[in-house]
Amino acid sequence: MxxxxxxxxxxxxxxYRNNTSLFLITPTMAVLILIFPILSENRFVVDNDFxxxxxxxxxxxxxxxxxxxxPLNQNKLLRELNFGNIRRKDFFIYKTISEFIIFFPQALILxxxxxxxxxxxxxxxxxxxxxxxxxxxxxxxxxxxxxxxFTSFSNxxxxxxxxxxxxxxxSFFVAPIWLGINPNLTNIYLLMYLGVTLVIxxxxxxFLERD
Amino acid sequence: MxxxxxxxxxxxxxxxxxxxxxxxxxxxxxxxxxxxxxxxxAGKSTLLNFIxxxxxxxIFDSTVELKKVRILEISSDFTLxxxxxxxxxxxxxxxxxxxxxxxxxxLDEYEITPFKNDLLHKFSSGMIKRSELAIxxxxxxxxxxxxxxxxxxxxxxSEILAESLKKRSNDGRSTILSSQEPLNLFIRKCETIDxxx
Numbered sequence: 001m002x003x004x005x006x007x008x009x010x011x012x013x014x015x016y017r018n019n020t021s022l023f024l025i026t027p028t029m030a031v032l033i034l035i036f037p038i039l040s041e042n043r044f045v046v047d048n049d050f051x052x053x054x055x056x057x058x059x060x061x062x063x064x065x066x067x068x069x070x071p072l073n074q075n076k077l078l079r080e081l082n083f084g085n086i087r088r089k090d091f092f093i094y095k096t097i098s099e100f101i102i103f104f105p106q107a108l109i110l111x112x113x114x115x116x117x118x119x120x121x122x123x124x125x126x127x128x129x130x131x132x133x134x135x136x137x138x139x140x141x142x143x144x145x146x147x148x149x150f151t152s153f154s155n156x157x158x159x160x161x162x163x164x165x166x167x168x169x170x171s172f173f174v175a176p177i178w179l180g181i182n183p184n185l186t187n188i189y190l191l192m193y194l195g196v197t198l199v200i201x202x203x204x205x206x207f208l209e210r211d
Numbered sequence: 212m213x214x215x216x217x218x219x220x221x222x223x224x225x226x227x228x229x230x231x232x233x234x235x236x237x238x239x240x241x242x243x244x245x246x247x248x249x250x251x252x253a254g255k256s257t258l259l260n261f262i263x264x265x266x267x268x269x270i271f272d273s274t275v276e277l278k279k280v281r282i283l284e285i286s287s288d289f290t291l292x293x294x295x296x297x298x299x300x301x302x303x304x305x306x307x308x309x310x311x312x313x314x315x316x317x318l319d320e321y322e323i324t325p326f327k328n329d330l331l332h333k334f335s336s337g338m339i340k341r342s343e344l345a346i347x348x349x350x351x352x353x354x355x356x357x358x359x360x361x362x363x364x365x366x367x368x369s370e371i372l373a374e375s376l377k378k379r380s381n382d383g384r385s386t387i388l389s390s391q392e393p394l395n396l397f398i399r400k401c402e403t404i405d406x407x408x
Contacts, residue, residue: 006302006306017294080292082265
């Protein structure tokens with residue numbers, strides 16, 4: 001449906017050819033994380049103790065990955081949109097879709113690896129869990145779009161410092177659903193997450209479309 | 212029928228508290244060609260950005276009347292996307308609405324067809340300028356603004372540009388050029404906006 005859309009195609013191609021592309025970094029880091037404990041412990045089965053610190057490190061490493069994005073210069077972007085006669089609304093919609101296509105699989109890879117390495121299976125209905133990941137991805141990419149714009153003045157380190165706490169707090173919503181709280185509480189959590197998503201979505205929309 | 216798409220009897224533009232263009236009387240018609248001339252810092256790029264809706268400074272106490280026409284600007288900073296190939300840039304900026312045959316025709320005109328699959332970050336400044344001009348001619352806007360049109364272009368490139376501007380004039384399209392000195396690129400009589408005075 002969207003494969004022939006000029007905006008989605010452009011965003012994905014640019015991401016694919018970016019030196020710090022998530023398409024490149026996530027699999028590389030995943031392999032490193034897979035190999036590291038095996039090399040350090042010199043065995044294939046790892047004690048639970050080993051992962052007490054690693055669980056946190058693991059989360060931080062992947063949060064960092066999501067934070068490494070090319071800055072968007074707002075003036076340059078507006079010039080580009082004017083050149084192509086592209087409406088800001090269209091840009092926002094298709095930018096969101098293309099970022100979702102980039103983010104969602106990365107989030108799934110992260111969680112699958114996390115699940116395997118920390119030996120914590122999902123203690124909840126898979127559908128609820130997937131919905132929470134969809135919310136996580138939408139929020140993460142919205143935050144990313146905003147940060148990509150107003151951190152264009154600075155380097156990626158500053159971007160990373162600012163974004164990691166935001167990403168960590170977004171991921172805290174996923175944790176209880178993963179760990180298996182009762183169905184009523186799950187619904188409340190999902191509703192809260194939906195509310196947060198709507199607020200962030202509206203704010204980003206306004207941020208991009210304002211004069 | 213011509214349209215007076217921009218009318219400002221007392222245009223004052225600037226950045227923060229400093230004024231760059233002071234009380235300029237401006238009236239632009241989409242059937243005429245214009246050239247903006249002025250020295251360094253006279254406000255040529257500021258005015259061109261304002262006309263093409265790419266201005267990010269302050270408009271001080273000016274009355275501006277606008278009518279909607281398609282205006283495209285080729286500025287001194289390149290707009291094309293470096294991580295896309297020339298052909299992908301063509302498709303992106305024309306929103307996939309122009310046939311490949313027409314795209315190749317425009318690229319042929321600017322003699323850049325052999326580089327159609329190369330990424331733009333490998334291009335020289337002159338090649339990027341030719342690419343932007345080719346895409347602009349493909350889009351064929353009502354008004355085309357070019358800042359320092361001959362910058363980066365070699366002799367052949369300048370000749371191709373002059374030929375393209377001739378075609379635009381024959382089609383009744385408007386072009387606005389900005390430069391330090393008057394340029395002889397138009398075939399029909401153009402109006403001059405002199406920012407030196």
